[in-house]
Amino acid sequence: MPTLENDRFLRALLREPVDRTPIWIMRQAGRYLPEYRATREQAGSFMDLCRNPELACEVTLQPLRRFALDAAILFSDILTIPDAMGLGLYFEPGEGPRFEHPIRSAKDVKTLGVPDPEDELGYVMDAVRTIRRALNGKVPLIGFSGSPWTLATYMVEGGSSKEFGKIKGMLYSEPDVLHQLLHTVAQAVSRYLNAQVEAGAQALMIFDTWGGALTPPAYRSFSLHYIEQIIDQLIREHDGRRIPIIMFTKGGAQWLEWQAAAGCDAAGLDWTIDIADARRRVGAQIALQGNMDPGVLYGTPERIREEVARILQAFGPHPGHVFNLGHGIHQHIDPDNVAVLVDAVHTLSAQYHTL
Amino acid sequence: MPTLENDRFLRALLREPVDRTPIWIMRQAGRYLPEYRATREQAGSFMDLCRNPELACEVTLQPLRRFALDAAILFSDILTIPDAMGLGLYFEPGEGPRFEHPIRSAKDVKTLGVPDPEDELGYVMDAVRTIRRALNGKVPLIGFSGSPWTLATYMVEGGSSKEFGKIKGMLYSEPDVLHQLLHTVAQAVSRYLNAQVEAGAQALMIFDTWGGALTPPAYRSFSLHYIEQIIDQLIREHDGRRIPIIMFTKGGAQWLEWQAAAGCDAAGLDWTIDIADARRRVGAQIALQGNMDPGVLYGTPERIREEVARILQAFGPHPGHVFNLGHGIHQHIDPDNVAVLVDAVHTLSAQYHTL
Numbered sequence: 218m219p220t221l222e223n224d225r226f227l228r229a230l231l232r233e234p235v236d237r238t239p240i241w242i243m244r245q246a247g248r249y250l251p252e253y254r255a256t257r258e259q260a261g262s263f264m265d266l267c268r269n270p271e272l273a274c275e276v277t278l279q280p281l282r283r284f285a286l287d288a289a290i291l292f293s294d295i296l297t298i299p300d301a302m303g304l305g306l307y308f309e310p311g312e313g314p315r316f317e318h319p320i321r322s323a324k325d326v327k328t329l330g331v332p333d334p335e336d337e338l339g340y341v342m343d344a345v346r347t348i349r350r351a352l353n354g355k356v357p358l359i360g361f362s363g364s365p366w367t368l369a370t371y372m373v374e375g376g377s378s379k380e381f382g383k384i385k386g387m388l389y390s391e392p393d394v395l396h397q398l399l400h401t402v403a404q405a406v407s408r409y410l411n412a413q414v415e416a417g418a419q420a421l422m423i424f425d426t427w428g429g430a431l432t433p434p435a436y437r438s439f440s441l442h443y444i445e446q447i448i449d450q451l452i453r454e455h456d457g458r459r460i461p462i463i464m465f466t467k468g469g470a471q472w473l474e475w476q477a478a479a480g481c482d483a484a485g486l487d488w489t490i491d492i493a494d495a496r497r498r499v500g501a502q503i504a505l506q507g508n509m510d511p512g513v514l515y516g517t518p519e520r521i522r523e524e525v526a527r528i529l530q531a532f533g534p535h536p537g538h539v540f541n542l543g544h545g546i547h548q549h550i551d552p553d554n555v556a557v558l559v560d561a562v563h564t565l566s567a568q569y570h571t572l
Numbered sequence: 573m574p575t576l577e578n579d580r581f582l583r584a585l586l587r588e589p590v591d592r593t594p595i596w597i598m599r600q601a602g603r604y605l606p607e608y609r610a611t612r613e614q615a616g617s618f619m620d621l622c623r624n625p626e627l628a629c630e631v632t633l634q635p636l637r638r639f640a641l642d643a644a645i646l647f648s649d650i651l652t653i654p655d656a657m658g659l660g661l662y663f664e665p666g667e668g669p670r671f672e673h674p675i676r677s678a679k680d681v682k683t684l685g686v687p688d689p690e691d692e693l694g695y696v697m698d699a700v701r702t703i704r705r706a707l708n709g710k711v712p713l714i715g716f717s718g719s720p721w722t723l724a725t726y727m728v729e730g731g732s733s734k735e736f737g738k739i740k741g742m743l744y745s746e747p748d749v750l751h752q753l754l755h756t757v758a759q760a761v762s763r764y765l766n767a768q769v770e771a772g773a774q775a776l777m778i779f780d781t782w783g784g785a786l787t788p789p790a791y792r793s794f795s796l797h798y799i800e801q802i803i804d805q806l807i808r809e810h811d812g813r814r815i816p817i818i819m820f821t822k823g824g825a826q827w828l829e830w831q832a833a834a835g836c837d838a839a840g841l842d843w844t845i846d847i848a849d850a851r852r853r854v855g856a857q858i859a860l861q862g863n864m865d866p867g868v869l870y871g872t873p874e875r876i877r878e879e880v881a882r883i884l885q886a887f888g889p890h891p892g893h894v895f896n897l898g899h900g901i902h903q904h905i906d907p908d909n910v911a912v913l914v915d916a917v918h919t920l921s922a923q924y925h926t927l
Binding site: 380381382385386388389390429431432433434435436468470471488489490491510511512513515516517520524527547549 | 735736737740741743744745784786787788789790791823825826843844845846865866867868870871872875879882902904
């Protein structure tokens with residue numbers, strides 16, 4: 218494997234000195250890019266694109282050709298695991314993901330197996346290998362998975378949900394069934410993430426998109442607990458380099474201290490918390506990733522630079538910040554504004570770094 | 573007007589001693605009740621029900637006939653104000669509220685007038701008077717409005733939204749236009765709430781359902797600022813009794829200190845914060861309302877009682893707690909579980925009160 222040309226992202230996650238604050242963008246390979254829409258059309262459905270390693274590699278690289286991003290992220294979906302478990306993932310146009318066979322009972326949970334990452338999920342590992350080769354050491358590659366709780370919400374609800382009525386029903390009336398489900402999913406996630414590392418992922422991110430829908434005690438026992446279980450089982454060094462782990466509970470900034478103690482290297486922040494407060498609360502325990510409102514990218518270039526400056530200043534002259542949006546980029550954003558953002562982060566952050 | 577038989581709710585909001593922790597439930601008059609569904613069918617559409625003072629009164633009273641709730645809340649919708657401004661509210665089946673004429677430009681904002689509460693919104697005031705008369709002093713009546721920011725999200729997006737792309741676009745590219753809109757809406761809300769007090773509302777609640785979608789500085793200037801402006805303009809005493817104001821920013825517990833300083837008597841909490849922490853943070857400045865996960869009502873009676881006990885204990889032996897869910901009750905909840913909840917709050921809270 219070629220030497221890494223740009224390791225700002227990995228260094229920042231380990232709170233090592235860098236010359237500029239690194240930046241990548243959640244859903245940077247996405248619908249806001251016309252070239253993504255063209256490749257997506259060529260592939261067929263969204264899952265056809267995920268299942269085609271060459272095309273998944275192509276869309277992973279597209280944003281890197283336009284912008285000086287400091288990391289690439291595997292193009293895939295968090296629902297590949299439940300799909301490989303046999304739940305039958307499909308996408309209803311304009312409706313988001315759905316499962317043909319949702320999990321509704323103890324019996325459904327018992328029949329679930331842990332998929333072999335190199336068999337049922339082999340297409341993901343092929344994509345990781347293809348992308349890593351194509352990156353050729355330019356920037357590091359991030360592998361990822363949904364958290365067990367977040368995956369379970371889709372598996373039990375049968376798709377997206379606003380109120381989480383079915384899984385909350387399970388949580389409050391059959392907690393043991395839910396724990397069994399989360400345990401199985403956590404095993405699947407651990408194997409899946411380790412296989413991504415073996416295939417070439419240089420950092421890992423666990424997306425706990427729906428952890429913020431829980432009470433504090435329920436977050437601890439039904440989400441955080443299983444993320445900790447996964448982190449315990451992950452390969453932490455590969456090819457002589459540490460594999461940093463980022464965990465991100467959207468809407469979970471109130472539980473940042475718990476996240477800092479979970480064994481991860483960094484926590485993702487949405488935009489509802491001041492990153493200065495977040496840093497004060499976690500100190501030097503972990504790095505922080507975030508935390509710009511994706512809506513800022515609708516603003517003028519001046520407004521985007523102003524918001525970048527505000528966040529960089531709030532974090533201050535410390536190691537351990539990876540700039541990002543607090544959630545995925547919206548599809549109607551002008552790519553020119555993304556160029557403004559990436560440039561602003563690199564230019565305006567220099568003053569906070571001594572390397 | 574007859575003397576109030578049960579003033580626990582008003583006393584708790586003013587942090588005065590009570591014999592039991594009072595409870596009411598957001599959306600207590602709602603689809604989980606078969607009698608509500610019957611009246612709704614009789615009325616026609618949801619807005620037909622809101623516009624019919626007799627039927628709005630009937631559904632307001634329905635939950636009080638079943639459960640020993642400590643307050644009634646006006647049956648209405650937060651979108652009556654933009655509807656009265658001429659935006660043309662309608663409901664797409666299964667899709668939530670929509671506006672025929674959303675606000676998209678400075679010109680749209682300029683043409684907006686402040687509705688006369690006794691004219692365009694006279695049906696709401698008629699409902700308040702009818703309900704207050706029908707309650708006959710049994711429990712106090714809560715009036716309410718959406719916050720300017722929350723109303724503006726619907727007015728600009730044209731309905732419900734997940735990403736708030738259009739209003740974030742306005743916020744970050746034309747902030748002055750948005751401020752003008754919020755200013756006009758705030759004037760409308762102040763007049764509307766004061767008219768509700770004149771008509772008989774004994775406490776007021778401002779629902780900032782979407783304040784939690786903002787960054788901390790944007791929350792302050794685009795949501796909290798206008799709530800403060802409204803609170804400054806509200807009638808605080810009527811018929812010799814203080815009119816307590818509850819403000820509720822869903823997903824806004826991180827900004828509780830700001831809310832405590834906003835001039836309200838109480839802040840609503842969702843379920844993502846431990847109410848013990850919330851109380852420590854606001855001290856004796858304001859009362860707190862909440863904070864049970866609505867999903868708990870899917871649980872067994874034992875589980876519901878356990879969660880009630882946890883929240884009551886976390887709040888502790890202090891004045892100033894109104895028990896509630898952290899958001900509206902879900903439509904598939906069994907009314908028998910609501911009876912368990914109300915009874916548990918009254919029974920288990922006695923030990924924390926000395927009156």
